[in-house]
Amino acid sequence: MQKGPDPAPLLDVRGLAKSFGALRALQDVDFTLRAGEIHALLGENGAGKSTLIKVVTGVFARDAGIVRLDGAEIAPRSAKAALDCGIATVYQEVNLLPNLSVAQNLFLGRQPTRLGVVRQAEMRRRATALLQEFGLHIDVAAPLGNYSVAVQHVTAIARAVDLSARVLILDEPTASLDRHEVEILFRVMRQLALRGIGIVFVSHFLDQVYEISDRITVLRNGRLIGERETASLPRIELIRMMLGRELAETTGERVAAPAHGAGEACVSFEGYGKAGTIAPFDLTLHHGEVVGLAGLLGSGRTETARLVFGAERADSGEVKVEGRAARLHSPRDAVAYGFGYCPEERKTDGIIADLTVRENIVLALQARRGLHRPLSRGEQDEIAKRFIELLDIRPPDPERPIGLLSGGNQQKVLLARWLATSPRLLVLDEPTRGIDVGAHAEIIRLIREFCDKGLALLVISSELDEIVTYSDRVVVLRDRVHVEQLQGDAIDVTNILAAIAADGAARGAAS
Amino acid sequence: MMARLPRHGLAQILALVMILAVDRMVSPQFFDLRMQDGRLFGSVIDVLNRGAPVVLLSLGMVLVIATRGIDLSVGAVMAIAGAIAASLADSHSLPLVLAAALGTGLICGLWNGFLVAVLGIQPIIATLILMVAGRGIAQLITEGRIVTFTSPDLGWFGAGAILGFPAPVVIAAGMLGLTVAVVRGSALGLLIEATGGNARASELAGVGTRLMILAVYAWCGLCAALAGIISAADIMGADANNAGLWLELDAILAVVIGGTSLFGGRFSLLLAVVGALIIQAMNTGILLSGYPPELNLLVKAVVVLAVLLLQSPRLAGLAGLAARLRGARLRLKGAKA
Numbered sequence: 001m002q003k004g005p006d007p008a009p010l011l012d013v014r015g016l017a018k019s020f021g022a023l024r025a026l027q028d029v030d031f032t033l034r035a036g037e038i039h040a041l042l043g044e045n046g047a048g049k050s051t052l053i054k055v056v057t058g059v060f061a062r063d064a065g066i067v068r069l070d071g072a073e074i075a076p077r078s079a080k081a082a083l084d085c086g087i088a089t090v091y092q093e094v095n096l097l098p099n100l101s102v103a104q105n106l107f108l109g110r111q112p113t114r115l116g117v118v119r120q121a122e123m124r125r126r127a128t129a130l131l132q133e134f135g136l137h138i139d140v141a142a143p144l145g146n147y148s149v150a151v152q153h154v155t156a157i158a159r160a161v162d163l164s165a166r167v168l169i170l171d172e173p174t175a176s177l178d179r180h181e182v183e184i185l186f187r188v189m190r191q192l193a194l195r196g197i198g199i200v201f202v203s204h205f206l207d208q209v210y211e212i213s214d215r216i217t218v219l220r221n222g223r224l225i226g227e228r229e230t231a232s233l234p235r236i237e238l239i240r241m242m243l244g245r246e247l248a249e250t251t252g253e254r255v256a257a258p259a260h261g262a263g264e265a266c267v268s269f270e271g272y273g274k275a276g277t278i279a280p281f282d283l284t285l286h287h288g289e290v291v292g293l294a295g296l297l298g299s300g301r302t303e304t305a306r307l308v309f310g311a312e313r314a315d316s317g318e319v320k321v322e323g324r325a326a327r328l329h330s331p332r333d334a335v336a337y338g339f340g341y342c343p344e345e346r347k348t349d350g351i352i353a354d355l356t357v358r359e360n361i362v363l364a365l366q367a368r369r370g371l372h373r374p375l376s377r378g379e380q381d382e383i384a385k386r387f388i389e390l391l392d393i394r395p396p397d398p399e400r401p402i403g404l405l406s407g408g409n410q411q412k413v414l415l416a417r418w419l420a421t422s423p424r425l426l427v428l429d430e431p432t433r434g435i436d437v438g439a440h441a442e443i444i445r446l447i448r449e450f451c452d453k454g455l456a457l458l459v460i461s462s463e464l465d466e467i468v469t470y471s472d473r474v475v476v477l478r479d480r481v482h483v484e485q486l487q488g489d490a491i492d493v494t495n496i497l498a499a500i501a502a503d504g505a506a507r508g509a510a511s
Numbered sequence: 512m513m514a515r516l517p518r519h520g521l522a523q524i525l526a527l528v529m530i531l532a533v534d535r536m537v538s539p540q541f542f543d544l545r546m547q548d549g550r551l552f553g554s555v556i557d558v559l560n561r562g563a564p565v566v567l568l569s570l571g572m573v574l575v576i577a578t579r580g581i582d583l584s585v586g587a588v589m590a591i592a593g594a595i596a597a598s599l600a601d602s603h604s605l606p607l608v609l610a611a612a613l614g615t616g617l618i619c620g621l622w623n624g625f626l627v628a629v630l631g632i633q634p635i636i637a638t639l640i641l642m643v644a645g646r647g648i649a650q651l652i653t654e655g656r657i658v659t660f661t662s663p664d665l666g667w668f669g670a671g672a673i674l675g676f677p678a679p680v681v682i683a684a685g686m687l688g689l690t691v692a693v694v695r696g697s698a699l700g701l702l703i704e705a706t707g708g709n710a711r712a713s714e715l716a717g718v719g720t721r722l723m724i725l726a727v728y729a730w731c732g733l734c735a736a737l738a739g740i741i742s743a744a745d746i747m748g749a750d751a752n753n754a755g756l757w758l759e760l761d762a763i764l765a766v767v768i769g770g771t772s773l774f775g776g777r778f779s780l781l782l783a784v785v786g787a788l789i790i791q792a793m794n795t796g797i798l799l800s801g802y803p804p805e806l807n808l809l810v811k812a813v814v815v816l817a818v819l820l821l822q823s824p825r826l827a828g829l830a831g832l833a834a835r836l837r838g839a840r841l842r843l844k845g846a847k848a
Contacts, residue, residue, distance in 0.1 A: 353708065
């Protein structure tokens with residue numbers, strides 16, 4: 001939309017850095033937003049998008065860097081302060097009050113009053129006028145919760161813009177919208193851009209990014225990968241920016257031994273799937289084999305893992321464990337068959353923060369043994385000690401609450417939790433996410449080690465060179481379908497990228 | 512958390528000692544004991560005896576709260592169990608009376624557990640249903656009257672003694688021992704703490720979280736029924752309107768004083784019992800002091816606040832809150848200006 005000699009940026013971020021403990025969430029990130037443009041901010045989970053937004057809007061304090069708005073340096077210390085500066089954020093989960101009317105939501109905290117009494121009619125009139133600007137003709141006296149998520153989003157945007165916002169940040173606004181609702185939202189976004197408002201659009205729907213954005217900034221692992229004009233950025237190049245490393249950077253030698261493929265079938269799925277979640281897939285995992293799942297965020301990787309572990313119940317297909325038909329209706333079933341699962345969301349789905357390292361380690365084993373066969377304190381101590389040594393968990397104190405450990409060490413405790421059950425299949429969802437570099441390499445080494453002991457592993461990762469490093473086989477997912485399996489020498493970053501992008505390019509040409 | 516536990520317990524024990532010391536000041540004979548008809552008497556024994564029902568309730572309540580739940584119905588379940596026991600006492604044998612009363616308590620607990628674990632209703636609402644309905648059920652059983660009985664067998668649960676100790680004290684102590692043995696002797700303790708600490712993660716680790724929740728509510732119902740039997744035996748009758756009235760709040764208070772968080776996770780059975788005794792030591796002390804019993808409620812509130820502050824790991828949190836409030840007020844002013 002904006003062409004010609006670089007106009008003065010509306011929002012200018014330079015050299016931004018932010019660390020959480022040992023984890024460097026943002027390093028030397030630049031970001032430039034011009035007035036009247038729609039700028040897509042892209043990256044996989046953990047790339048630093050959310051951190052960038054939260055630092056710019058003052059939710060987190062920054063460690064280094066400068067943020068300028070219209071050339072003037074700003075340092076908001078809360079989301080409220082950022083809003084006062086003119087930077088408004090609308091999150092995926094709309095943070096309005098569904099039980100209040102649309103009009104009340106729009107004017108909450110600044111209702112028109114006369115002698116201290118809210119002028120309801122005036123407020124409704126102004127609310128109606130405001131929403132009409134956005135092409136919404138609705139009854140503003142009705143509770144916001146009665147309307148669709150799209151209307152709620154537009155209401156949130158209208159409120160933000162009416163609070164004299166000049167920068168509007170939309171964090172995954174389309175995640176829960178259908179096609180028609182997305183149209184409504186995009187129309188509003190274009191309208192606002194014409195008014196000179198700068199819009200930051202965070203999404204993992206690449207089609208939408210190509211449809212609406214003028215420019216794209218890609219982050220990966222907390223670093224700026226690049227800023228491009230959308231029109232001149234081929235889709236495969238974009239995916240490479242998001243997932244792959246520069247070729248020169250690729251240090252990962254394939255360590256997977258080709259001989260591994262010969263192991264016995266451990267678990268096999270046939271036509272396994274769940275409507276609306278993941279299309280039916282065939283997948284066989286052999287003993288001593290690492291299978292990598294590659295694909296973009298939302299392509300069905302985690303859904304596959306949850307189905308395999310029984311956390312979601314399949315509505316089609318069959319599963320065989322060691323050749324015998326099995327039933328996976330709950331994680332308990334899966335644990336009983338000797339499966340283990342390290343989920344991506346370590347904090348909410350993995351650790352039990354209040355409990356000690358020892359208790360977190362023995363939990364799955366104890367659950368599998370049942371209530372009546374408790375592990376004695378001596379056995380627990382022994383198991384905890386063994387795995388703390390084996391995985392080099394630090395600090396090596398079994399009685400420390402796990403919540404106080406670093407991310408990498410929490411991940412190792414979760415690995416220990418499953419290894420203690422002597423599993424036959426281990427599912428790891430983003431095992432290296434949010435972990436510092438040292439622990440990262442160690443976890444990759446451990447993955448290979450477990451595998452050599454005959455364990456079957458199903459590993460999800462957004463780091464393609466990581467997947468290439470340890471996988472004997474790679475399953476590529478796209479739009480909730482298993483689209484391709486790569487084996488042996490065919491496993492390399494280029495082939496994976498091609499498989500991920502193939503359909504997207506075709507669709508891009510078609511539309 | 513583990514490392515803090517001994518210090519954690521210190522606050523409660525200190526509070527109990529202090530309250531007993533105050534009791535000794537207002538009533539110099541507080542620690543005197545005498546033997547009469549093979550049973551010990553004295554104010555300290557009184558504290559234990561009167562405190563037995565709340566001790567029993569808190570044994571169940573602490574497990575429920577550890578799973579991040581709450582059980583408001585225990586007072587009503589006491590009334591139901593008491594009503595059943597009193598109505599059957601003079602016409603049926605003791606084992607049958609006990610089985611009927613305890614069995615009903617168990618069913619009440621399972622009902623609560625079903626609502627929470629299977630239907631996923633919020634615990635406070637789920638148990639509110641039985642809190643309200645339970646008293647009605649108890650009144651239906653007693654037909655709206657106070658039912659009295661003469662059976663000495665059931666009466667023993669209120670007035671009997673073993674080795675000089677009143678039966679309620681022995682029963683409560685036995686139940687404490689049994690609960691500790693079951694919960695800490697099996698894997699139940701760990702799995703309950705895991706469920707309360709993070710139900711999603713526990714489920715994914717293969718823990719049968721629903722079963723845990725069902726089990727703790729069932730146990731809570733059982734404990735409440737036992738407390739109801741003791742209360743009925745104590746007065747040789749059942750008063751559906753007043754038996755166990757508001758005792759659910761005392762039980763929750765005892766658990767919280769005992770350092771178990773309402774957000775679930777870590778729990779301590781022993782400290783919950785100490786919490787129950789703290790409450791009863793205060794009640795008895797005020798009765799002995801001759802102050803009007805109305806004062807009881809106020810004093811209770813102050814002591815509870817003191818204990819909670821004592822065990823709070825960050826009194827500093829309060830200072831932080833004050834600063835935030837001040838900041839918010841300043842910002843408000845700024846916005847107006």
